[in-house]
Amino acid sequence: MSLDTSAQVYDHEAAGWQRGLYDDVKRTFRAPFVNWIFRTAMANEPAFLRYTWGQVAPVFDTRAFAQFSVDYRDAVLTELEVPVHEGRDLGLRPPEYRELQGQLATFDIVGPRLAVLFRTLARTLDGERVGGAAGGVDSTAPYPAALDRDRGREPTMVGPGETPPGTEETLAAVREAHDLGDGLPSIYRCLAQWPAALDAGWAAVTADEEALAAARGEADRLVEDFVGRLAYTPRTTPxxxxxxxxxGAVEDMAALFGGFDAGGTDLLPLLSGYAAAVGAEGRRRL
Structure with a gap:
């Protein structure tokens, strides 16, 4: 892959149509920030991102997606049964705990959206046509305006290579479990700001290996099923x-989104578990 994955167009740098696209991503993803994959795609293949976002954005604006997102969260949390840790359990003052809750709520919101984005583009960039199902009213009805709105806060994170004191053991376990080498996904760079929350969250989601495997499997089944019955047909095949x-963008973008789809199957379901561990989970029913 010839992409420069260190190159990004950050939210504050976007102007013109890039500004508008980023604002639409934040509206659609119900999140106060733009994920790394959008920033990197914008820096490397801006025309691809502009075209592709126009194709996939309608997928997230339906009541069917809203139903999927709460089903995804419920399936994960039903399997994991994560205990809730109060601020005092983590040695945090109320303002710190509220900030932690808000930031983890954002990851809880974007998790199912990223899962569908990755799977849709992984399949279509591999040449498969998805969508076109004649579904019921929810398949084209609008997304409920209030669901997941204004829940999250913009995540802050430690530096890419930082290991704050008190996080060494857990981050080593994270890297080994996710086969990450020296890299860390954003959720762990966020949690590393609060070492006790990192420890508690990691312990909670990995306490039962069978439950974790079941949560990942059920989440993946829901993603596959949802993408397979889309009413809209994203025109994003090669x-x-x-x-x-x-x-000219096909090979690099297929590798990028295909890789994230494969890795997201393991990682993304955990985002709801981390939010639930601090009482920040979202709704599990429409």
Whole structure:
């Protein structure tokens, strides 16, 4: 892959149509920040991202997606049965605990959205046509305006190579479990700001290996099922991209989104578990 994964267009740098697209991503994802994958795609293949976002954005604006998102969260938390840790259990003052809750709520919100984004593009960039199902009213009805709105706070994080005191053992276990080498996904760089919360969250989601495997398996089944019955058909196959004059982006973008889809199957279900561990889980029913 020839992408420069260190290159990013940050939210505060975006202008013109890039500004508008980032604002739409935040509206659609119900989150106060723009995920790394959008920032990196914007820096490397901006025309691809502009075209592709226009194709996939409608997927997230339906009541069917809203139902999927709460089902995804409920399936994960039903399997994990995560205990709630209060602020005093973690040695945090109320303002610190509220900040932690708000930041983890954001990850809880974006988890199912990223799962569907990764799976949709992994499948279509591999040449598969998805969507076009004749579903019921929810398949095209609008997303409920209040669901997951204004829950989260913009995440802050430790530096990419930082290991704050008190996090060494848990971050080593995280890297080994996720086969990450020296890298860390954003959720762990966020949690590392509060070592006690990192320890408690990691212990909670990994306490029962069978439950964790079941949570991952059920979440993956829900993602696969949802993408397989989309009412809308994103035109993001290699043939579609070539027709749009974007054929040169296919190989790199297929590797990028395919890799994140594979890794997300293990990681993304845990985001709801971390939020639940501090009492910040979202709704589990519409």
């Amino acid at each position: 043939a579609d991209l070539r027709s749009a004059g974007l054929g």
